[in-house]
Amino acid sequence: MKYAIIRTGGKQYKVNEGDIITVERLSVKPNESVTFSEVLLYTADGTVKVGNPLVANMTVSGKVLDNVRGEKIRVSKYKAKVRYRRVHGHRQALSTVQIETIGTVGAKKAAAASEKQSTRPSASLAVARRARQAEKAVPVKKRTTKKTA
Secondary structure, rough: OOOEEEEEOOOEEEEEOOOOOEOOOOOOOOOOEEEEEEEEEEEEEEEEEOOOOOOOOOOEEEEEEEEEOOOEEEEEEEOOOEEEEEEEEOOOEEEEEEEEEEOOOOOHHHHHHHHHHHOOOOOHHHHHHHHHHHHOOOOOOOOOOOOOO
């Protein structure tokens, strides 16, 4: 059995290939594909990969079926003995997604990601660069007052 646990919209979902899930509204139009890169756990054929916090080079892709609004809920506030009552309604914006594939990122994407990380300057170089810029800074002239006779 192959499944994954993904994180989107601040929530976690257990998904299998072919599942249809309802998540917080995604900024993708219907019939377009979407990729979830935040995979927290992956299981296939008895092997389990647990992320720390994410599983490396793992994605879940799907297709947005529809953008809908959820059921209306009533939110009420009430304070006793002061005649204070407020009632508001709310409908959450949702997207319906069909999960198509669960798998690893392609070799090209993985190579590009590792290349991006290797070309980024390290934190110690950035600190040294800032120190050199501070040495080059022009000192501020001190004001002197003239004595008038």
